[in-house]
Amino acid sequence: MKYKSVFDIMGPIMVGPSSSHTAGAVRIGQIARRIFGMEPEEIHIHFYGSFAETYKGHATDIAVIAGLLNFETDDSRIRDAIEIAKKKGIHIKFYTEEMVPAHPNTLQIKLVKGNEILELTGVSVGGGAVQITELNGFDLNLSGENPAMLIYHIDAYGVIASVAGILANYKINISKMNVSRIEKNSMALMVIETDQVIQEEILKEISMKDNVKKVYVLAS
Amino acid sequence: MFNNIAELVNQAETQNKKIYEIMIEQEIKVTGLSKEEVIHKMKDNYMVMKAAIEKGIQGVTSKSGMTGGDAKKLSDYRNRGKYLTDYTLISAICYAVATNEVNASMGLICATPTAGSSGVLPAVMFAAQEKLKVDEETIIKHMFTAGAIGYIIANNASISGAAGGCQAEVGSASAMAAAAVTELAGGTPTQAAHAMAIAIKNMLGLSCDPVAGLVEVPCIKRNAAGAVNAFAAAEMALAGVESRIPWDEVISAMYRIGLSMPIALKETALGGLAATETGRCWRMKIQ
Numbered sequence: 061m062k063y064k065s066v067f068d069i070m071g072p073i074m075v076g077p078s079s080s081h082t083a084g085a086v087r088i089g090q091i092a093r094r095i096f097g098m099e100p101e102e103i104h105i106h107f108y109g110s111f112a113e114t115y116k117g118h119a120t121d122i123a124v125i126a127g128l129l130n131f132e133t134d135d136s137r138i139r140d141a142i143e144i145a146k147k148k149g150i151h152i153k154f155y156t157e158e159m160v161p162a163h164p165n166t167l168q169i170k171l172v173k174g175n176e177i178l179e180l181t182g183v184s185v186g187g188g189a190v191q192i193t194e195l196n197g198f199d200l201n202l203s204g205e206n207p208a209m210l211i212y213h214i215d216a217y218g219v220i221a222s223v224a225g226i227l228a229n230y231k232i233n234i235s236k237m238n239v240s241r242i243e244k245n246s247m248a249l250m251v252i253e254t255d256q257v258i259q260e261e262i263l264k265e266i267s268m269k270d271n272v273k274k275v276y277v278l279a280s
Numbered sequence: 281m282f283n284n285i286a287e288l289v290n291q292a293e294t295q296n297k298k299i300y301e302i303m304i305e306q307e308i309k310v311t312g313l314s315k316e317e318v319i320h321k322m323k324d325n326y327m328v329m330k331a332a333i334e335k336g337i338q339g340v341t342s343k344s345g346m347t348g349g350d351a352k353k354l355s356d357y358r359n360r361g362k363y364l365t366d367y368t369l370i371s372a373i374c375y376a377v378a379t380n381e382v383n384a385s386m387g388l389i390c391a392t393p394t395a396g397s398s399g400v401l402p403a404v405m406f407a408a409q410e411k412l413k414v415d416e417e418t419i420i421k422h423m424f425t426a427g428a429i430g431y432i433i434a435n436n437a438s439i440s441g442a443a444g445g446c447q448a449e450v451g452s453a454s455a456m457a458a459a460a461v462t463e464l465a466g467g468t469p470t471q472a473a474h475a476m477a478i479a480i481k482n483m484l485g486l487s488c489d490p491v492a493g494l495v496e497v498p499c500i501k502r503n504a505a506g507a508v509n510a511f512a513a514a515e516m517a518l519a520g521v522e523s524r525i526p527w528d529e530v531i532s533a534m535y536r537i538g539l540s541m542p543i544a545l546k547e548t549a550l551g552g553l554a555a556t557e558t559g560r561c562w563r564m565k566i567q
């Protein structure tokens with residue numbers, strides 16, 4: 061069964077007009093912001109497919125900025141998100157792309173603050189649900205519905221086992237896991253979705269392990 | 281657990297329960313929440329639906345400027361007392377339009393099952409609440425009946441206009457509302473299932489051809505049609521009329537029609553009303 065809860069059907073409570081083009085876009089922005097972990101100085105948004113065609117009418121542009129300001133899908137400030145971001149001095153630029161994406165509702169976000177850059181591709185799959193399909197050049201498949209940890213590490217033996225070991229010690233159950241790498245022995249990205257929320261101490265322990273370079277956490 | 285309408289109705293009838301009781305029990309099992317928590321979550325939805333109707337009746341305008349103000353017209357018309365049918369039906373029409381106008385104006389709504397079809401269930405439930413003079417708690421419980429139907433349709437067919445056309449959005453919403461209002465009016469689970477099937481059958485093949493790709497034309501008025509259709513289906517089911525095609529076969533027909541519909545009629549804004557001369561003009565104006 062694709063849908064498990066009655067509230068997947070009755071809900072979400074959201075600011076209109078479209079669950080896929082508005083609420084879904086807020087969610088993608090929110091996930092990008094939470095992985096980035098701070099307010100960006102520059103935001104670049106590329107719209108593909110149906111998003112490129114209809115983003116103005118559905119307020120997808122406003123919605124994704126609202127998400128990047130960490131607003132929830134039912135926040136009444138959503139409609140003023142672009143003005144709010146501009147007042148904060150954030151530089152915003154939108155681009156429409158002609159390339160045909162695998163899914164019609166695709167957008168790409170680039171966030172910049174100082175030397176820190178994050179690039180993320182997200183898809184709004186319908187009813188407000190989303191999938192993050194790419195992060196800084198790595199393929200992934202993240203819904204953002206469960207707590208998750210994203211770990212940058214050197215592609216070497218033992219890293220996955222050591223991370224899994226720490227989680228086991230803290231009785232954290234892994235519900236889904238995905239590892240991707242750009243090439244052998246270079247950098248890799250491990251994405252772990254868990255049933256329980258991952259606490260700060262666990263994060264610290266993981267980031268101190270050999271070959272682990274950076275750890276991001278995404279609370280649901 | 282239930283996977284289709286036949287299993288749901290069978291469980292309800294053999295245990296002498298209402299559909300909403302079966303749905304609440306399953307939700308508790310799946311989420312691990314208490315009964316009070318599950319009901320409270322539905323109450324949150326109910327409150328948002330109510331507020332959206334009240335706001336829409338006062339008159340709102342969409343972000344594009346293409347629609348708005350019709351719920352206010354309908355409310356004034358109802359208050360003048362000279363309408364063609366009856367108070368419940370005109371109220372349902374008014375509430376459906378109100379909710380979807382609020383949606384188009386970037387107001388707060390509860391997507392049921394989607395934002396574009398969010399007006400149907402509240403319209404039917406609030407109009408019926410006034411007619412049957414039942415309390416808030418009773419309406420909230422019966423919203424789980426609607427949820428059970430939507431849950432089965434979503435898992436066995438689709439609730440997305442992009443995948444299945446408008447039959448999957450307003451059609452599904454109408455079926456959910458038909459079953460819920462049938463049970464609310466004292467119908468059995470079997471009658472509620474017939475109301476669901478009749479409501480879907482009347483909406484099969486409905487295209488999703490929104491002007492300029494926006495959730496406005498024809499979506500807002502189509503929600504009113506979905507609400508009225510739900511009442512028609514419920515009246516038939518309560519009178520003992522049955523769907524000749526079994527419930528789950530109707531859902532599967534809807535799914536197959538969705539698959540065979542041309543892409544131009546599935547939320548791409550390439551066909552139907554979106555491709556009319558006026559539809560194209562609106563698109564140029566907004567882009």
